[in-house]
Structure formats: C-alpha cells, structure tokens
Amino acid sequence: MQYEQRNWQRSVTDILNVLCFLPKVSMSSDMNLLYSYGINNKSGFFWYYLEEYAMKIGIDIGGTNVRAGLVDIEGRVVDRVSAKTPSNEEPERLIELIISLCGQLGQAESVGIGAPGLIDHLNGIVRISPNLPKWRDVPLKALLELKLARPVKVANDVNSIAWGEFLFGAGxxxxxxxxxxxxxxxxxxxxxxxxxxxxxxxxxxxxxxxxxxxxxxxxxxxxxxxxxxxxxxxxxxxxxxxxxxxxxxxxxxxxxxxxxxxxxxxxxxxxxxxxxxxxxxxxxxxxxxxxxxxxxxxxxxxxxxxxxxxxxxxxxxxxxxxxxxxxxxxxxxxxxxxxxxxxxxx
Ligand SMILES: [Zn+2]
Known part of the structure; x- marks a missing residue:
C-alpha cells in the first residue's frame, strides 16, 4: 500500500474526530498528545486503524477495463490496480476478478462499485448492462458481501461519477x-x-x-x-x-x-x-x-x-x-x- 507519510497527521486527526475517541482533540491537535497515544510509528494502534478501516475501495467497471482504487477519507486515490473486463463471460468471472483486485489493494472498510447499465442502487442488483451481456438481475452486492465480509454498494457508473464530483471535485x-x-x-x-x-x-x-x-x-x-x-x-x-x-x-x-x-x-x-x-x-x-x-x-x-x-x-x-x-x-x-x-x- 502506498499510503503517503506526509498525509498521515491530517488523516489521523480526521479519524479521531470521526471516532470521537478523543473528543477533546480538535483538528488542530497537539501532536504531542497524539504521540502519547502511540501513533508516532506505523505499528501503533492508529496506524492499524488507518490502514485497516479508514480506507475505502472504489471500483469502476468499464467496457474495456475494471479499475479499482484504494481511496482515503479525503477522496484521494492512494493505490490502484486494474484488469481487462471479462465482458462476454458469466458473472462469476467478474466477481472473482473484483475479489482479486480487492485483495491486491489490501484492507478497506467498504467496497463501492460503479457499473454501466440499469442498476438497482438500493439493493445492489445489476439488472442489465450493455457491457456485460450475460448479466441479468445479478445480486452483486449480496454476493460480494458474502465473499468479502464487508459492506458493498453498487450503483450506476455515471451516478458514481456524479457522486465523486459532488463530494470532491467540480461539484x-x-x-x-x-x-x-x-x-x-x-x-x-x-x-x-x-x-x-x-x-x-x-x-x-x-x-x-x-x-x-x-x-x-x-x-x-x-x-x-x-x-x-x-x-x-x-x-x-x-x-x-x-x-x-x-x-x-x-x-x-x-x-x-x-x-x-x-x-x-x-x-x-x-x-x-x-x-x-x-x-x-x-x-x-x-x-x-x-x-x-x-x-x-x-x-x-x-x-x-x-x-x-x-x-x-x-x-x-x-x-x-x-x-x-x-x-x-x-x-x-x-x-x-x-x-x-x-x-x-x-
Ligand atoms: Zn438511443
């Protein structure tokens, strides 16, 4: 994982705020106080927390490639992997590929997937997809949650793009x-x-x-x-x-x-x-x-x-x-x- 050392201080304080673990530690934390909680090296509890839980995986299923990224809490892609989309194969092949890409990216608290086509966003079901002709009513969210043992969300690819721009980009x-x-x-x-x-x-x-x-x-x-x-x-x-x-x-x-x-x-x-x-x-x-x-x-x-x-x-x-x-x-x-x-x- 290529987590950047220079960003760690800000991310740690973000996590602390989210957790309310130390309610009196503000965003402009006194780093000496944080050091006293054992976060001055990557083996400390907070590094474990950051690497294990604060990251999210985002996956973009395109017509040609499946691109996956490890995304930090400020919306930066800190690591990425990709593979060719197995477009004309049975759904199991792409599901295996997604699991493999998640494994390569390491630990993350959740996985989100943007897929082309008609997607039941609330239930995470791929109804039909122009790039995946053998996919019909595939419960992608449920299948992946079983295998990955973490929350999975599935949305239309353009909805994912819009959400990304809204949170961290031109929106x-x-x-x-x-x-x-x-x-x-x-x-x-x-x-x-x-x-x-x-x-x-x-x-x-x-x-x-x-x-x-x-x-x-x-x-x-x-x-x-x-x-x-x-x-x-x-x-x-x-x-x-x-x-x-x-x-x-x-x-x-x-x-x-x-x-x-x-x-x-x-x-x-x-x-x-x-x-x-x-x-x-x-x-x-x-x-x-x-x-x-x-x-x-x-x-x-x-x-x-x-x-x-x-x-x-x-x-x-x-x-x-x-x-x-x-x-x-x-x-x-x-x-x-x-x-x-x-x-x-x-
Ligand atoms: Zn048309």
Missing amino acids: IGSKDMLVITLGTGLGGALILDGKLHLGKSHMAGELGHSTFIKNGLSCPCGKRGCVEQYVAKNAIIRIAREKNPELKEVDPEIVAKAGHKGEKWAIEVYEEIGDNLARVLGGVIQLLNPDRIIVGGQISKAGELLFSPLRRAIINEIQPALRETFEIKKSALGNDAGIIGAAFLT
Missing part, C-alpha cells in the same frame, strides 16, 4: 447539479438537494436516449433520433466527415487537436456539438434550476473548444432570469471520478 459547494459524461454515448446523473436522485427505476438523469430528432438517426438502443447520436462520439465523426470530406482517420481527439490548431472545420464541428448539447441542457435547466452542470467523459477533454460554444448557445435556450443562476464546469476528477464516487456511495 464542491453545489446543491443541485446535473452531471453528464460525453464519450461513446451521453450519460447523465442528478444530485438534488445534496442527494443522488435515482428516480422510480433508478434511471434519473439519463438524457442520452431521449428523442432529439423525430425519425432521426438509428441508435443501438433500438430507437431513432436519440440525443446521443447528435452530441457524442458518432456525431463528432459524422459532422467532421461532412465538414472535411478529405479526412482519412477521424475520432473526437483528432478533431479536437485540429480545432486547437485553429482549423476552421474542426472548430465548426465542436460548435455544432455545443449547439446540440445546449438544446438538451436548456430543458434540464428550465425544469430543475440547477446551480451547476458538470461535463465529463472523453469528449470533455476538448476543453474550451466545446465549452465556449456550449456556454454561448445555452443562453438562447433558457429564459433570461435563469442565465446567471448556474455554472457549466468541466469534470475535475477526470477518470478517477468513478472510483472515488463508488468508494463513497451510501
């Missing part, structure tokens, strides 16, 4: 926020009144498959004209080819690179994506009056190339009284948001 200080992830698709999650808002079937915030254009482009979900066909990866590729038919290879990163170099066609691609996204987010702002919208995922890495046209366009999608009431921010935790948020799921 700090927010109360009502929407988080979207832009990549292959468009994922969404809502925090309302400081709580993850799940909705009746735990699908709240999923904007990607609402209709953007009637009878529009076909979508893998079976519908036509879904939003994600107009704002996510496929849209960037399609619009880029329309703007610059000579392109041989094209993906969002190549277009972003060209845009940052000032190439007009590439700037126009992200302007169109920003316009489309603004139309979708305008309705959300009118409906929920959030204080923050956080955009993450691979495509958000384009930065201001995407955010400038989005901010410009969104003004025209909402009534004047709402224009100064929210911020649009880029994800602060990047790829770690899912691990951190999963570790702190409640």
Whole structure:
C-alpha cells in the first residue's frame, strides 16, 4: 500500500474526530498528545486503524477495463490496480476478478462499485448492462458481501461519477447539479438537494436516449433520433466527415487537436456539438434550476473548444432570469471520478 507519510497527521486527526475517541482533540491537535497515544510509528494502534478501516475501495467497471482504487477519507486515490473486463463471460468471472483486485489493494472498510447499465442502487442488483451481456438481475452486492465480509454498494457508473464530483471535485459547494459524461454515448446523473436522485427505476438523469430528432438517426438502443447520436462520439465523426470530406482517420481527439490548431472545420464541428448539447441542457435547466452542470467523459477533454460554444448557445435556450443562476464546469476528477464516487456511495 502506498499510503503517503506526509498525509498521515491530517488523516489521523480526521479519524479521531470521526471516532470521537478523543473528543477533546480538535483538528488542530497537539501532536504531542497524539504521540502519547502511540501513533508516532506505523505499528501503533492508529496506524492499524488507518490502514485497516479508514480506507475505502472504489471500483469502476468499464467496457474495456475494471479499475479499482484504494481511496482515503479525503477522496484521494492512494493505490490502484486494474484488469481487462471479462465482458462476454458469466458473472462469476467478474466477481472473482473484483475479489482479486480487492485483495491486491489490501484492507478497506467498504467496497463501492460503479457499473454501466440499469442498476438497482438500493439493493445492489445489476439488472442489465450493455457491457456485460450475460448479466441479468445479478445480486452483486449480496454476493460480494458474502465473499468479502464487508459492506458493498453498487450503483450506476455515471451516478458514481456524479457522486465523486459532488463530494470532491467540480461539484464542491453545489446543491443541485446535473452531471453528464460525453464519450461513446451521453450519460447523465442528478444530485438534488445534496442527494443522488435515482428516480422510480433508478434511471434519473439519463438524457442520452431521449428523442432529439423525430425519425432521426438509428441508435443501438433500438430507437431513432436519440440525443446521443447528435452530441457524442458518432456525431463528432459524422459532422467532421461532412465538414472535411478529405479526412482519412477521424475520432473526437483528432478533431479536437485540429480545432486547437485553429482549423476552421474542426472548430465548426465542436460548435455544432455545443449547439446540440445546449438544446438538451436548456430543458434540464428550465425544469430543475440547477446551480451547476458538470461535463465529463472523453469528449470533455476538448476543453474550451466545446465549452465556449456550449456556454454561448445555452443562453438562447433558457429564459433570461435563469442565465446567471448556474455554472457549466468541466469534470475535475477526470477518470478517477468513478472510483472515488463508488468508494463513497451510501
Ligand atoms: Zn438511443
């Protein structure tokens, strides 16, 4: 375990406050007092406590990789391991892998998992998952709690990301926020009144498959004209080819690179994506009056190339009284948001 020595003093005082073990020891503790309780070396009781219980494990099950991290009480990933996702295998294979990754990370008080698809958040059941075709109604929480003998939480991956950003990232200080992830698709999650808002079937915030254009482009979900066909990866590729038919290879990163170099066609691609996204987010702002919208995922890495046209366009999608009431921010935790948020799921 790579627990950093330089952080130990602050973490120890956090633990003490949480435990109320020494109620008179404040955050600005007199370290001499702490030393007297035997915490001046890593073999003391408190080091045992820190290593054994204060850490949490967060796991992000992605389409390609399962990434697991040991997360400290301040939301820092202090150790990490990963392995290829056994996508097309029976659930037992992934469960074994999760147990093995937890074993590699060492002791932790709890385990949280973010998985794609329709997840019963309260009972920790994976209903269906696009990346795990053989998974249907798998009681992941119950199975893992039996094997790991510690509390396990399971949530939708975008909900985990949103929770991570809310607690430790671009959502700090927010109360009502929407988080979207832009990549292959468009994922969404809502925090309302400081709580993850799940909705009746735990699908709240999923904007990607609402209709953007009637009878529009076909979508893998079976519908036509879904939003994600107009704002996510496929849209960037399609619009880029329309703007610059000579392109041989094209993906969002190549277009972003060209845009940052000032190439007009590439700037126009992200302007169109920003316009489309603004139309979708305008309705959300009118409906929920959030204080923050956080955009993450691979495509958000384009930065201001995407955010400038989005901010410009969104003004025209909402009534004047709402224009100064929210911020649009880029994800602060990047790829770690899912691990951190999963570790702190409640
Ligand atoms: Zn769809």
